[in-house]
Amino acid sequence: MLPRPLETEPLSGAAIADRLRALDAWLSEHAPLWEPRPFVTWRPAWWDDAPDLASWVQTVGDGPIQALEDDLSSTVGLPERLASLARQAAALTELAPLAGAQPTPRGRGVKSRKGEQVGGFLAATEHALRGGDAVVVEWCAGRGHLGRTLSERLEREALLLERDPSLCAPARGAPERSGVRHVCVDVLDDAVHHALPDRGAFVALHACGRLTDRMLDVALAHGASAIAAAPCCAHRLFGALRYAPRSAIGRASALSLDANALRLSVLDEASVSPRDRARRQREHWLRVAVDLLAREATGADEHFSFPSAAAEQIDLPLVEFVDWVRRAHGLPVPAGWDPDQVGPAATQQLRVIRAGAIVRRVARRPLELWLALDRAQSLVEAGLEVSVGTFCARTATPRNILIVGRAT
Ligand SMILES: C[S@@+](CC[C@H](N)C(=O)[O-])C[C@H]1O[C@@H](n2cnc3c(N)ncnc32)[C@H](O)[C@@H]1O
Numbered sequence: 001m002l003p004r005p006l007e008t009e010p011l012s013g014a015a016i017a018d019r020l021r022a023l024d025a026w027l028s029e030h031a032p033l034w035e036p037r038p039f040v041t042w043r044p045a046w047w048d049d050a051p052d053l054a055s056w057v058q059t060v061g062d063g064p065i066q067a068l069e070d071d072l073s074s075t076v077g078l079p080e081r082l083a084s085l086a087r088q089a090a091a092l093t094e095l096a097p098l099a100g101a102q103p104t105p106r107g108r109g110v111k112s113r114k115g116e117q118v119g120g121f122l123a124a125t126e127h128a129l130r131g132g133d134a135v136v137v138e139w140c141a142g143r144g145h146l147g148r149t150l151s152e153r154l155e156r157e158a159l160l161l162e163r164d165p166s167l168c169a170p171a172r173g174a175p176e177r178s179g180v181r182h183v184c185v186d187v188l189d190d191a192v193h194h195a196l197p198d199r200g201a202f203v204a205l206h207a208c209g210r211l212t213d214r215m216l217d218v219a220l221a222h223g224a225s226a227i228a229a230a231p232c233c234a235h236r237l238f239g240a241l242r243y244a245p246r247s248a249i250g251r252a253s254a255l256s257l258d259a260n261a262l263r264l265s266v267l268d269e270a271s272v273s274p275r276d277r278a279r280r281q282r283e284h285w286l287r288v289a290v291d292l293l294a295r296e297a298t299g300a301d302e303h304f305s306f307p308s309a310a311a312e313q314i315d316l317p318l319v320e321f322v323d324w325v326r327r328a329h330g331l332p333v334p335a336g337w338d339p340d341q342v343g344p345a346a347t348q349q350l351r352v353i354r355a356g357a358i359v360r361r362v363a364r365r366p367l368e369l370w371l372a373l374d375r376a377q378s379l380v381e382a383g384l385e386v387s388v389g390t391f392c393a394r395t396a397t398p399r400n401i402l403i404v405g406r407a408t
C-alpha cells in the first residue's frame with residue numbers, strides 16, 4: 001500500500017467513508033499481528049508467518065525497547081517490515097485540525113491541559129453550534145467546564161449532565177451562572193430522556209466508551225441540531241461484550257472488538273512518572289514469573305490471570321509474592337521451584353512481551369480512528385453534515401479526535 005499524502009483538511013463527506021474502508025481493510029489484514037495480547041499469548045501464530053519480526057521480538061535488548069516505549073512515534077531501530085507497517089499506519093491516520101488555529105500549549109499542568117482541550121473543542125465546534133437558540137447539552141460533563149464555556153461564548157442555555165454528585169455544582173453548593181443547569185443523572189438511565197430539550201446541541205468531551213454511543217443515539221432521537229463528540233476509553237462497554245458498530249461499513253466489517261481489543265486503542269494514555277513506571281515494570285515481572293510457574297505446573301501454555309495486586313504485595317520478594325498468589329488466587333506451583341532460575345527467565349520473557357507490545361501498537365491509532373469514523377459515518381447516514389479532525393495537540397490529550405455533526 002502506498003502512503004497517502006498528508007491531510008490538510010478535516011475529513012468530511014465521502015472522505016469519511018473512504019478512510020473508514022481503508023482503515024478497515026488494513027486492520028483486518030493485519031489482525032493476526034495486533035489481536036493477540038503479548039502478555040497472554042507468548043507465542044502468537046504470526047511468528048511463523050513473519051520470522052524476521054519474530055526473531056527481532058525475541059532478541060531485541062532493553063535499551064532499544066525502552067527508547068521505542070518512550071517515543072511512541074519513533075520507527076528508529078524497527079525491523080523494516082514493522083517500520084513499513086508503521087509508515088502505512090501513520091499515513092492512514094493522518095488527520096488535520098478542525099479549527100484553523102490550535103491553541104499553543106502553555107504549561108504541562110492538568111488544569112492547563114483541560115483548558116487547552118476546552119479551548120480547542122470550542123474553536124472546533126463554534127461554527128457548527130453558532131446560530132439558533134439550541135440548548136447546549138453537555139454529556140458526562142464532569143465539572144462542566146466545556147458546557148459552561150460554550151454557554152457563555154454562544155450566549156445559550158446549557159444543561160450539564162453528570163452522574164457523580166461530587167462533581168455537580170449544585171451538590172457542591174457552588175453558584176451557577178444564569179441559564180446553566182448542572183443536573184445529577186445517570187445518562188444510561190431512561191430517565192435522562194425527560195431532562196432533555198428537543199433539537200439541543202449535544203457535546204461530549206471524553207464520555208467513556210459506550211457513553212459516547214449512548215449520546216449519539218439519544219441526541220438523534222431528540223432531533224439534535226448539532227452533535228460534537230471526542231471519544232475516549234473505548235474499552236468501557238458498561239456490560240456489553242463488544243463494540244456494536246454503528247455504520248453500515250462498520251457492521252459489514254470482519255472486525256469483532258471486545259474490551260481487550262478496544263483497550264489497544266487507548267494504550268498510549270498514561271504518561272507515567274519514572275517511579276510509577278518502575279513499580280509497573282516490577283509488577284509485570286512478578287506476573288510473568290507467576291505465569292512461568294503456572295505454565296510449568298499445568299503443562300499448558302495458558303496465561304494465569306488474577307486481579308491487580310496492592311503496592312504492599314508488589315514490594316514482596318518473589319518467593320513471598322508467589323506464595324501470596326498461591327494462597328489468594330489458587331496458583332498451581334511446581335514442587336521445589338528455584339527463584340534463581342525463574343527470576344531471570346521472567347526478565348527475559350518480559351523483554352519479549354514488551355517487544356511484542358511494540359509490534360502490536362502499530363495498530364493503535366488506526367483502531368482509534370476506525371472507531372471515530374464508524375461513529376462519524378453513522379451520523380452521515382443519519383443525514384448530518386459531518387467533519388472529523390483533531391481539536392487539540394496530543395500533548396493536551398492523546399484522545400484528540402473530534403466528530404462534529406450538524407443537522408442540515
Ligand atoms: C473522563 S470524564 C470527562 C469529564 C468532562 N467531560 C471533562 O472532559 O472533564 C467522564 C465523566 O463521565 C461521568 N460519567 C460516567 N458514567 C456516567 C453516567 N452513566 N452518567 C453520567 N455521567 C457519567 C464521570 O463521572 C466523569 O465525570
